[in-house]
Amino acid sequence: MMTFSFLVSIGVFLVILKTALLPLSSTAVGACDLLVPFIAFLGLYRPLKEGLPAVIFLGIVVDNLSGAPFGLFLTTYIWLYGGSRLIIRFLHAGSLFIFITAVGAAVFIENAYLAVSVKLFFGGYIALQVGLQKTAIETIWGVLLAPLYLGALQYTVKRWGEWLEQRQVVVDGTDLKT
Amino acid sequence: MFSQRVLAVAGVVLLIALSGIVLTINGQRGVSAIGSGGVGLSLIAPFQEGITGAVRNAENIWMHYFNLVNVANNNKELLQDLGEANERLHKLREVELSNERLKELLNFKRTLPGHLLAAEVIGKDPSRWFKAIIIDKGRLDGVVKGLPVVVPDGIVGQVTVSAARYSKVLLIMDQNSAVDALVQRSRARGIVKGALSGHCSFSYVLSKHDVATGDVVVSSGLDGVFPKGFRIGEVLEIVKNPAGIFQEVRVTPFPDFKKLEEVLVILNPRRHDFDK
Numbered sequence: 214m215m216t217f218s219f220l221v222s223i224g225v226f227l228v229i230l231k232t233a234l235l236p237l238s239s240t241a242v243g244a245c246d247l248l249v250p251f252i253a254f255l256g257l258y259r260p261l262k263e264g265l266p267a268v269i270f271l272g273i274v275v276d277n278l279s280g281a282p283f284g285l286f287l288t289t290y291i292w293l294y295g296g297s298r299l300i301i302r303f304l305h306a307g308s309l310f311i312f313i314t315a316v317g318a319a320v321f322i323e324n325a326y327l328a329v330s331v332k333l334f335f336g337g338y339i340a341l342q343v344g345l346q347k348t349a350i351e352t353i354w355g356v357l358l359a360p361l362y363l364g365a366l367q368y369t370v371k372r373w374g375e376w377l378e379q380r381q382v383v384v385d386g387t388d389l390k391t
Numbered sequence: 392m393f394s395q396r397v398l399a400v401a402g403v404v405l406l407i408a409l410s411g412i413v414l415t416i417n418g419q420r421g422v423s424a425i426g427s428g429g430v431g432l433s434l435i436a437p438f439q440e441g442i443t444g445a446v447r448n449a450e451n452i453w454m455h456y457f458n459l460v461n462v463a464n465n466n467k468e469l470l471q472d473l474g475e476a477n478e479r480l481h482k483l484r485e486v487e488l489s490n491e492r493l494k495e496l497l498n499f500k501r502t503l504p505g506h507l508l509a510a511e512v513i514g515k516d517p518s519r520w521f522k523a524i525i526i527d528k529g530r531l532d533g534v535v536k537g538l539p540v541v542v543p544d545g546i547v548g549q550v551t552v553s554a555a556r557y558s559k560v561l562l563i564m565d566q567n568s569a570v571d572a573l574v575q576r577s578r579a580r581g582i583v584k585g586a587l588s589g590h591c592s593f594s595y596v597l598s599k600h601d602v603a604t605g606d607v608v609v610s611s612g613l614d615g616v617f618p619k620g621f622r623i624g625e626v627l628e629i630v631k632n633p634a635g636i637f638q639e640v641r642v643t644p645f646p647d648f649k650k651l652e653e654v655l656v657i658l659n660p661r662r663h664d665f666d667k
Contacts, residue, residue: 232514232525236649246518279516280523280551280561327520331566343587347519 216263219373220255223366224271227251232278245351248275249323250316250362252290256297257315258367268294281327289326293319313359320355324348492653499543499655506658508532510540512651513557522565522585524548526654529556537616539657545622545645546570546610547654558656563591563623564648571614572623577601580611583623583642590627593640600638602629608642618657 227247235244248271255264272287279286297315304311328344393401496509510532514525528534530553540547540560548568552559561568565585572583572593579600581593596602606626612619624642631638 228517231517236515243519248517275517277552278514278523278525278559279518280521280559280565280567281516281518282567286518324520327518331520347587351519 215377216373217266220259220263220267221270223369224248224251224267225274228271228274228278243347243350243354245320245354245358246275246323247358248290249293249319250355250359251366252293253297253312253315253319254362254366256294257301257312259370261298264294285327285330289323292326293323296322309360309363312363313356316359316362317352317356321348321352324351489652495543496653496655508534508656508658510534510558510654510656512654520587521567522548522562522648523551524560524562524651524654526558526560526656527556528656529554529558531555533658534558534656539617539621540654541621541657542646542651542654544647545624546617547646547648547651549616550656560654562648563644564589569614570617570623571611572608573611574600574602574626575607575609576603577606581640583608591624591642591644593626593642594637596638596640598631598636598638602626602638602640604629 231244231247235247252268252271255267268290269287272290275286275290276283296319300311300315324344324347328348493509508528510526510528512524513527516523524547526534526540534550534553536550536553538550540550546563548560548562548565550558551561563570563583563585566587568585570583571580573580574596577600579596579602581596583591583593586592593602593608604626608623608626610617610619610621610623622645624644626640627643628641629638630640
């Protein structure tokens with residue numbers, strides 16, 4: 214439960230960053246959905262029982278904030294998470310190259326999924342050129358952010374694990390024996 | 392021959408007389424009777440100069456040190472003051488800009504019928520595929536789903552979700568948004584729909600109707616959401632299909648959605664008569 218809260222806190226922080234801070238910057242306004250690399254990280258590096266509840270929770274949060282029909286981001290994130298889980302069945306997840314590729318692919322797939330959903334299910338009009346341009350820019354953002362994400366997330370999650378272990382030791386009274 | 396006492400008295404008298412003579416002569420000439428005094432001066436002055444210089448240097452160093460310390464302290468204080476002044480100036484500029492925007496909103500508010508609520512934009516849509524904003528007013532402030540949101544430039548959107556203290560507003564730029572509209576000049580009717588390109592599409596305008604580039608598009612009030620006569624945008628481009636019954640019109644919205652900071656929610660919009 215604590216790890217779930219911790220992962221959700223990171224995700225909520227990324228959502229706030231994307232919705233409240235990045236729009237203030239003219240450069241970063243075109244950045245990709247910051248949750249996508251995080252979801253790829255959860256799929257590749259964290260166990261199912263930790264990752265999936267966090268993904269579902271964050272999907273609902275983003276659906277609440279977005280103008281998209283409810284459930285669109287939730288399903289998108291679940292698909293991306295499932296895809297990331299599938300990758301580690303065939304490839305070694307520890308590689309930075311795999312993570313960068315996975316993030317790039319995830320951002321691309323998210324944009325494609327949203328575009329197709331908007332077009333097919335909600336009858337929206339999307340100019341092909343605009344759609345492709347958005348997708349390309351966001352994919353580049355994703356690829357550039359991926360190494361930064363991996364480093365920061367691995368470090369944070371590792372420190373969290375160490376803190377939890379220490380706390381467990383204190384709770385169990387193991388340290389009193391030593 | 393003379394006693395010592397007599398010699399001493401004579402010596403004193405002589406000395407007094409000599410002193411008197413020398414002083415009298417010097418007093419009259421204005422210069423020394425015994426040379427110019429240059430030798431003594433030459434002997435003493437360098438030492439005097441050295442000592443005086445050394446003392447003055449020491450004094451200067453000492454004073455400068457203290458001065459430097461004082462200057463450094465003053466500098467630090469001045470820098471701090473400058474920083475604070477800059478910060479105040481920055482805040483004042485922000486207040487000034489905010490004041491201008493709010494004045495504009497207030498003036499606009501006075502021109503509108505009904506009760507208006509000013510709200511601040513606190514967040515934007517997480518995805519670039521959809522266009523929504525989050526405002527800092529909710530059900531507790533009287534904001535409910537379906538209320539129109541405007542700025543002095545024109546229509547912004549419609550409240551789609553209302554929480555206790557916050558609301559989500561779907562912008563007219565969003566693909567899921569639609570506003571019943573008409574061309575102000577020719578009264579040609581259609582539906583303004585959002586598009587990803589940054590412009591809106593003015594659909595279902597009959598080909599026979601007169602629409603020209605630069606025409607102003609306003610809300611018709613027939614959708615039951617937006618009051619009649621609110622500005623939406625300006626006609627940018629017209630694509631006429633000779634075979635079709637409708638013409639495709641692209642509209643540039645008047646509000647700059649990238650720079651939205653404050654908006655007005657119309658709490659009791661005047662509906663069209665047939666609503667009643």
